[in-house]
Amino acid sequence: MRKINRFLSLRFNTKKVLLRFFILILLITNFDVVEGQNKGNVLFIIVDDLQPMISSYGAEFVSTPNMDSLSKESIQFNSAFCTYPLCSPSRASVLTGKRFRFQNHTNDEEGPSTPSINEVIRENKSLGELFKKNGYFTAALGKVYHGHVPEPDVPYWDLIYDSDSKKRSMEEWSTMTKENRGGRSDHIWKIGNKLKPAGALVWGHLDVKDDYFSDGEAANKACEIISSHKKKDPLFLTLGFRRPHLPLFAPSKYFDQLSDENYPVFASHDRSLRPFDITPKNKGLWNEGMSDKESQEVIKAYNACVSYVDNLIGKVIDELKKAGMYDNTTIILWGDNGFHLSDHGLFRKNTPWQVSNRVPLMIHSSAQKTKGEYNGVVEAVDIYPTLVDLLDLKTDMKKTEFDGKSLVPIIQGNLEKDHKEFAMITAKTRIGIVDRKHYFLLDSVSAEIELYDRMEDPSQLKNLADSSLYDDTKNDYINKVKAAWENVPWRFSKQ
Numbered sequence: 001m002r003k004i005n006r007f008l009s010l011r012f013n014t015k016k017v018l019l020r021f022f023i024l025i026l027l028i029t030n031f032d033v034v035e036g037q038n039k040g041n042v043l044f045i046i047v048d049d050l051q052p053m054i055s056s057y058g059a060e061f062v063s064t065p066n067m068d069s070l071s072k073e074s075i076q077f078n079s080a081f082c083t084y085p086l087c088s089p090s091r092a093s094v095l096t097g098k099r100f101r102f103q104n105h106t107n108d109e110e111g112p113s114t115p116s117i118n119e120v121i122r123e124n125k126s127l128g129e130l131f132k133k134n135g136y137f138t139a140a141l142g143k144v145y146h147g148h149v150p151e152p153d154v155p156y157w158d159l160i161y162d163s164d165s166k167k168r169s170m171e172e173w174s175t176m177t178k179e180n181r182g183g184r185s186d187h188i189w190k191i192g193n194k195l196k197p198a199g200a201l202v203w204g205h206l207d208v209k210d211d212y213f214s215d216g217e218a219a220n221k222a223c224e225i226i227s228s229h230k231k232k233d234p235l236f237l238t239l240g241f242r243r244p245h246l247p248l249f250a251p252s253k254y255f256d257q258l259s260d261e262n263y264p265v266f267a268s269h270d271r272s273l274r275p276f277d278i279t280p281k282n283k284g285l286w287n288e289g290m291s292d293k294e295s296q297e298v299i300k301a302y303n304a305c306v307s308y309v310d311n312l313i314g315k316v317i318d319e320l321k322k323a324g325m326y327d328n329t330t331i332i333l334w335g336d337n338g339f340h341l342s343d344h345g346l347f348r349k350n351t352p353w354q355v356s357n358r359v360p361l362m363i364h365s366s367a368q369k370t371k372g373e374y375n376g377v378v379e380a381v382d383i384y385p386t387l388v389d390l391l392d393l394k395t396d397m398k399k400t401e402f403d404g405k406s407l408v409p410i411i412q413g414n415l416e417k418d419h420k421e422f423a424m425i426t427a428k429t430r431i432g433i434v435d436r437k438h439y440f441l442l443d444s445v446s447a448e449i450e451l452y453d454r455m456e457d458p459s460q461l462k463n464l465a466d467s468s469l470y471d472d473t474k475n476d477y478i479n480k481v482k483a484a485w486e487n488v489p490w491r492f493s494k495q
């Protein structure tokens, strides 16, 4: 009997040990769902085509009191770079934590092609998936991806909200703004007609309330979620504003609050500097054919749209404060790419220069030991591992698998040390790197080189590569670029 009991007991203990072992294995290997851990909320604000046109970044002709206040309670990154200066690749990159990758080289003029967004999402874990599997309520409000949330990512969002008012209103805008509009005359004529509205270089203001546009509606939805939040599951709110992307339409009051005077045309007036060909239809046109006065009006309209978004950001942050959630919410403010406002005689983006690749980035976190600004280079792909690190999120990705590097040491007060040696940048056929001192580009087709001093020449009008004094520096950067960028089809080496 005793023997039997011992046997049963042994068997029982063995089962218990096995059970514990399996639980341990599950904990180590399977992070599919982790329920009910309130690690703090996240509000991730994405602003479309926002270059650092924010007072806290030194911009003079814009009113951004809410972003300025956020900056005072955040770490502001003064040298943050997107992975590619266009909506879709930049957002796909930040949402998966994976750097822009070249697939093949199909078109010399447009540069290397990239995988489709659905492929990217299938191959990687999006922020939506990461947070959903960590027990968060996940919401994608407004323009988060470029267009709709990609089909493979839809299951990971508890709420996807993007109103159709943008489309509904385009025809209304063109009839409502007969007096209060401007921009490229041929685009004005076509607005609401055949020209794709998102590409129209036009501005206009309407005497409407903030929530007439989809940006106002998305902000209202964010406030609604915050105010009705039951404190059980933490929130991962992504809130994407369409402005200041073209066309530059906003409620009239944001235009009225800005002065009409003194808007700079930012470019040097040395028109011998060639405009980069952004799209075939703009080829060779300085400021897309607009006069300085018309360009100034466009810059003012851009700034009015920034002020409109600033006001909406303030509204959502106020709602967090009212709900008592501000201190327990990590807030990230990020622009998906920069924007030319007549710099180099250009409007729009998708050029290789700093104004197109440098973006605003602020992070407000309860982990912050200090407030302040960080001047070393950081990249948009750093956001993903930062969130994993900051909120101790469970993931089966190893640290070495992230393309970016956690910014937590900076958030915790290490503002002096270099976060990384350089940021990687690219646009069309130009491949490059940027560090504290220089901005370097190598053309993958023509082998043309551009080297700019970031302190002395932030507008990037003097290419140091033209001087033999910099030959050693150039060679050093060529080697660094070739080592850093994998899979780039360097065409010139085969010529």
Ligand SMILES: [Ca+2]
Binding pocket: 048, 049, 086, 087, 245, 336, 337
């Ligand atoms: Ca964009």
